[in-house]
Amino acid sequence: KKAKASGDRYLFYTQKMTASVAAKLTLENQLRQALDKEEFVLHYQPKVSLGSGQLTSAEALIRWNDPRTGLVPPGKFIPILEETGLIYEVGRWALRKALQDYLRWRAAGLAAVRIAVNMSPMQLRHRGFIAEIEQAIGVDAHAAGGLELEITESLIMEDVKHSIASLQAIRAMGVSIAIDDFGTGFSSLSYLAKLPVDTLKIDRSFVIEMTTGPQGLALVSTIINLAHSLKLKVVAEGVETEEQSRLLQVLNCDEMQGYLFSEPVSREVFEARFLAASPKISTPVLRQPDLG
Ligand code: C2E
Ligand code: MG
Ligand code: MG
Ligand code: MG
Numbered sequence: 001k002k003a004k005a006s007g008d009r010y011l012f013y014t015q016k017m018t019a020s021v022a023a024k025l026t027l028e029n030q031l032r033q034a035l036d037k038e039e040f041v042l043h044y045q046p047k048v049s050l051g052s053g054q055l056t057s058a059e060a061l062i063r064w065n066d067p068r069t070g071l072v073p074p075g076k077f078i079p080i081l082e083e084t085g086l087i088y089e090v091g092r093w094a095l096r097k098a099l100q101d102y103l104r105w106r107a108a109g110l111a112a113v114r115i116a117v118n119m120s121p122m123q124l125r126h127r128g129f130i131a132e133i134e135q136a137i138g139v140d141a142h143a144a145g146g147l148e149l150e151i152t153e154s155l156i157m158e159d160v161k162h163s164i165a166s167l168q169a170i171r172a173m174g175v176s177i178a179i180d181d182f183g184t185g186f187s188s189l190s191y192l193a194k195l196p197v198d199t200l201k202i203d204r205s206f207v208i209e210m211t212t213g214p215q216g217l218a219l220v221s222t223i224i225n226l227a228h229s230l231k232l233k234v235v236a237e238g239v240e241t242e243e244q245s246r247l248l249q250v251l252n253c254d255e256m257q258g259y260l261f262s263e264p265v266s267r268e269v270f271e272a273r274f275l276a277a278s279p280k281i282s283t284p285v286l287r288q289p290d291l292g
Helices: 002-036 074-084 087-107 121-125 129-137 141-146 153-158 160-172 189-194 204-212 216-229 242-250 267-275
Strands: 040-049 055-066 070-072 114-118 147-152 176-182 199-202 233-236
Touching: 002 055, 002 074, 002 087, 040 087, 040 267, 055 074, 055 087, 055 267, 074 087, 087 114, 087 121, 087 129, 087 141, 087 267, 114 176, 121 129, 121 147, 121 153, 121 160, 129 141, 129 160, 141 147, 147 153, 153 160, 153 176, 160 176, 199 216, 204 216, 204 242, 216 233, 216 242
Parallel strands: 055 114, 114 147, 147 176, 176 199, 199 233
Antiparallel strands: 040 055, 055 070
């Protein structure tokens, strides 16, 4: 009897495993096709200055427009893209598409926003990555100066030496680097000072704790002061309430991003709602290439 019970259980697990492996394979094939059929889309979420209230940047956030189910968020498919190596191709597509939209905005004389693109840890480690960015930028100096790459902290910390070398090469092109989800990766302070980056994005969890946890406010204040003392710009992510926004302003945070100002929206909506309404290009957004 006992043996049979465990046998059944074994069979059950095997069936379940087979089912999940099959589901994954299906998804993998669908994602491959999605790339061919151009079903990936970029939505854009604005970042705004806490000082002036002006739009500063557009963060590109990928979605999969699955004809069967509609928009699929990146959390559902980025891990599969990474597991299968498809992330290189999709990542290259996202970078090129974002730059293309950005250059079109500039050519049309729309607002002087920068463009931010998220990078997978795997892309930064990839040999051809620096050359790919160089190619995507091409000869347009504005493309380099307006481009910001967002890279999560945990990735950089996994391989600090290699990361520093890659980040330096990217910055030497005039491209800016932001550490995404800052505070979740437990960087040591000595590393932070050495990292060739321009911006810290404070993770949403800290923004939430500013008003809910006892030490939350002090923590965010400390991160902002630390960043400023390292000459880094600070952006708060996931700002949803007026209270959070006011506190961040008092704490001297430079920029914010979140549902309070806007959710990520389609390119069309972004152009109509934000770019058409913002002041036109006045000052160049070029950053000087890093020659050091
Ligand atoms: P992230 O770069 O940290 O982006 C912020 C995420 O928080 C986005 O989710 C955004 O929609 C969401 N968000 C923004 N404001 C708020 C808010 O006020 N409240 C709440 N609750 N959420 C907010 P999304 O678009 O689902 O993207 C999730 C993650 O997927 C991104 O986190 C990024 O790490 C990754 N990702 C997105 N696009 C790409 C891409 O093209 N390539 C790579 N490698 N990763 C990407
Ligand atoms: Mg990001
Ligand atoms: Mg983030
Ligand atoms: Mg995040």
